[in-house]
Amino acid sequence: MQTTNYPAEPYKIKVVEPIAMTTRQQRAQYLRDAGYNTFLINSEQCYIDLLTDSGTTAMSDKQWAGMMLGDEAYAGSKNFLHLQATVREYYGFKHIIPTHQGRGAENLLSRLCIKPGDVVPGNMYFTTTRAHQELNGAKFVDIIIDEAHDSQADVPFKGNVDLEKLQKLIDEVGPERIPYVCVAVTVNLAGGQPVSMENLRAVHALCAPLGIKVMFDATRCVENAYFIKTREPSCADKSIREILKEMMSYADGCTMSGKKDCLVNIGGFLCMNDDKLYQRASELVVLFEGMPSYGGLAGRDMEAMARGIKESVDFHYIEHRIAQCRYLADRLEAAGVPIVRPVGGHAVFLDARAFLDHIPQDEFPAQTLAAQLYLESGVRSMERGIVSAGRNKETGDHHRPKLELVRLTIPRRVYTYAHLDVVAQSCINLYARRREIGGMKMVYEPAFLRFFTARFEPLPVKTPAAPAERVTELETA
Template identity: 80%
Template sequence: MRYPSEPYKIKVVEPFAVTTREQRQTFIEEAGYNTFLLKSEQVGIDLLTDSGTTAMSDNQWAGMMMGDEAYSGSRNFLHLQDIVRKYYGFKYIVPTHQGRGAENILSTLMIEDGDYVPGNMYFTTTRAHQERNGASFVDIIIEEAHNSQFDHPFKGNVDLAKLQDLINRVGADKIPYVCVAVTVNLAGGQPVSMQNLREVKALCSRHKIPVMFDATRCVENAFFIKEREEAYRDASIADILHEMMSYADGCTMSGKKDCLVNIGGFLCMNDHDLYQRATEIVVLFEGMPSYGGMAGRDMEAMARGIEESVDYHYIQHRVAQCRYLGDKLTEAGVPIVRPVGGHAVFLDARAFLPHLEQEKFPAQVLAAELYLESGVRSMERGIVSAGRNKQTGEHHKPKLELVRLTIPRRVYTYAHLDDVAEGVISLFKRRDQIKGLKMVYEPRLLRFFTARFEPLK
């Protein structure tokens, strides 16, 4: 079954806005041509992000009523700890309010000024925390990942030669850890193979460098391993996930994605000393080590969400939804990142708008135009997201200039995706008329969230 039907019944519904083109013109101008700045009530189908936008199950909502809101020692924390140990296999867990809370603690504890943190492509918040603590990020993803049209089953893989080169160049003692994202968000939601994870771990062990995963979309990664790596065809998602995690010394987690909740995250590790230091610092930024910024009820929903996330039918349908939208767009000739990943379809803005150079922010304007055309909200993932080089102050100019159509978990149906495809295709037909933008307000940190633009004449 290529596109399995939804493996759930819909018990609660939430109407969304139906707007006119004239209204949307006003809204996008007020939002400075930045889809992050639109009000949710101005948006139709909302594909801005899959982060915190999940529909929770009846079982999770029931768990919300079982919240133990004690300041310390909540039973929901103990439950979450058991579940994380069972499915992820790490010894210690420190809850945080979301993924970047965990990134903050990890970077603060492990990085020293002048260090290098290699990773399989940058992620905005992850790199920002590394740089804030004095490290330079080094991209060690395979070269194919920077080419939107290159089909590769594991386009998120680490290039071991790039990693070895860095170790030779700067020395292992300047590399506090290697950060491996499973899957790679900005490459298009691309997975990492089990074999590659095993090899990265072996190489790092030889040099005594810890491996820390960004586990944000690890269940999607496990699905791709089952689908594409022969040895795992008959393995369960839970077993694959457990083995993946055995090749890491710890992880950061944005629970707002693969843990199927609206808020929350955690940091995991096997090293007791690191855990102890994390419990010291978490009280400064997040809260007690037994809640770290989450309410008891949120920890319960997360524990239950993790158990639901490893259900094969759930994850098969999730990935199939992305593929469905990607296939529709490909059939119509719309350029997208290939192959379609686990959480989104990414439009290739360079190929969509070949007449616009990167300094005219093609992906930014494409996201704004798609909203105007259809009421669908998407997100820029190109030069604006990439920010500026910390040393030179120049724009980073990523090879990938993309617009992300991100599918929230258990929220939309295939019929919604038909509407999205229709909007993109009708915009594609009038792509020649689209002009660029200029940035009129540029925040210093993570500028894409709040930057403002005006159309070029």
Template identity: 85%
Template sequence: MNPMYAAEPFKIKVVEPIKMTTRAERAQYLQEAGYNTFLLRSDQCYIDLLTDSGTTAMSDYQWAGMMLGDEAYAGSKNFIHLQEVVREYYGFKHIVPTHQGRGAENLLSRLCIKPGDTVPGNMYFTTTRAHQELNGAQFVDIIIDEAHDSQAEVPFKGNVDLAKLQKLIDEVGAERIPYVCVAVTVNLAGGQPVSMANLRAVKQLCSQHGIPVMFDATRCVENAYFIQEREDGYAGKTIRAILKEMMSHADGCTMSGKKDCLVNIGGFLCMNDDELYQRATELVVLFEGMPSYGGLAGRDMEAMARGIEESVDQHYISHRVGQCRYLADQLEAAGIPIVKPVGGHAVFLDARAFLDHLPQDEFPAQTLAAQLYLESGVRSMERGIVSAGRNQETGDHHRPKLELVRLTIPRRVYTYAHLDVVARACKDLYARRREIQGMKMVYEPKFLRFFTARFEPLPAPVAAERTEPALAHA
């Protein structure tokens, strides 16, 4: 094993059998699922790289904590433990548990946004933007331009463009910006991190205008690892110390505990403002539950508290990022286009370049995800025009510059041998990519369409007669 790929820092104690299906079976499953990988059943998938959200393998330490669940309706001792851990590792004064991250996004949006507001962010995320827009705000992307270029080798592609942020403040007024949303890391840019220097500068600029900074902290530990690895002055610091310093540059955060907190369900909203916390405790009872459980069982809060402790272990996070690089290096060696540099939770195939004969309106990323499953039983996720949704004013598709397929690696679940299978499948598919036809959407829900939309393959003659050019990368 190449020393740059850390060996698994754990022993396997419990196993779950998986099985390979036939190509004929997968063709049937795909058709029944409307060619949407979200609508496949898990037992129809050989290697499931749909998401790293809630798919973590928990440790024996976490499972032991589950047996100590205090299921009191109010004042659970597990909530007290979770509160203590969040304060110790993240530094925020208040925590409101939620059933998962989008519960926290819902609370934050309802608490802070007024119709006509503008919420800047370093690239959108699907559920985050949906909650912001449903509460009357407009999302504005303020990420650096390089983040929209899959091939730009920039160490911190998730950085906020401070000039864009200042320009937006000047245009709409600080009073119409309820908060700046900073994702650490940036999922839809390929899991790209934000530097400590940029976080510090964003906080300083926002403080000058009285604008709060709220992190989407879902993958904050991965962001801390990249700071340790890439930013001057942090190589000798622990992940735990870097994480705490990162959070000091925010006024609060939303957290999906299903990622870097290493649990299968749960999340929370954090803040330092006493008045905002009081309002949050009033609102959470309408949507989640009591402020001391927020839709979670006591055992889930205990597992999350222990997961936070484990997440900052250097051996764990080195292996976590190493698995992504292991897969990426195989794909890159085969000439397969991927997002560079590789992020911390997934490898992103550049579907525009992979299927460069398909225009974006034929859903190349959705097509590629479906074809990868058909080829191998590997389930992945579209992150392109389907995920971007529609412009609320014009009704037309949002057309992101990045048209990606996410190969998302669950935490502590698969071995390097499983990733070898994924790499071989991608290579085989790339070799016959010119045979692949695009798709059309035949059912579209009103919100978050990528979850439940349905598609059909375009017949080969239609695609062969197509005359319009594929959209350019720019």
């Protein structure tokens, strides 16, 4: 009997949006049209859309009211001044450069700090972050703890930096070849796993005397703060706001996709404390984004983001946010569906390697599982495995991550527990007939970030239960 308490939604619904109800036959056609890539399915063809939590937030009434106060001046917008003051108050950084979204900030940081031959250590790669680093001549080196690559290792802070790995890398290449250490809080591709305050403090203490900057990917920093409060005893009595401010004190700056923990549909920023770096960033942003006081954003979007930052540190909001992930995970685990443990802050990650253990990694089990889940129920999810990992640019071979995952990403303040019941039952149904599922082959591969636009075709099912080859249901539905 389920005894876990899940907090009710700390909001009431003021506006509703109808969602699509499709047939299995329709979804099979939509999949074929999309090349079996869930990124290429239209949103109106999805019943429950768990592709991403990026920009899919439901904004509050106060945020929508703020949108009406947009100052669309080309320079010196009052909304920028509000955003600047809010970032300084809640994150503590001296300087902020707005960008159209997080990868705009990644682009600026990489161009400003990286020179060919540099090495950028990080606690597991993220797709766009590593792409920008590599395009500017750096090599990414993973320094996350080993447990992060084990889907079943039940460790409270699986996002932690392995300090011995970091020190070894510094000794090997020298601090002058490390422009910054990139620390994600939380770590998306490990399953939304947090980094402890103790670890953040230790990373800063190691790097500061050597002149190595620490730059956070702060996209889901509020979720990280919640995990610190609930899992790190020394911070149990602190508020989310206090924890967030202390976290940021151990960094020299950050990139931020405001489309996640800032609770908006578009926007981001780059922060730093270094005056000279800020001056260079102010010059470079004009080439790629816009003036330093808007960076590709309308004034109304900056106003919504400033208000979202304030709302994000409310304990009741973030408690419910994390509880929705835990609720879905608990339902799946109770039915024996393999997931990443412990559950993270923005999504539940299906362990596709264990779910479809009869499909080799080169036949894209996570991509296959995401396509099959959509066919089953209209639930759209995202592959986070060998397709997302891309290719080694030196050998041309696939990167083969140990984690082969499907991400069920929960948008903020959008779906109810009842929607998550549908998602859970769909996964459970699919798991019961997993041996009927065959892998896929890639028939189109773009040069960069292939998971966004690659296309696939089904392969025949080859299982002990099917001695004669037959095509997967995806092809015949």
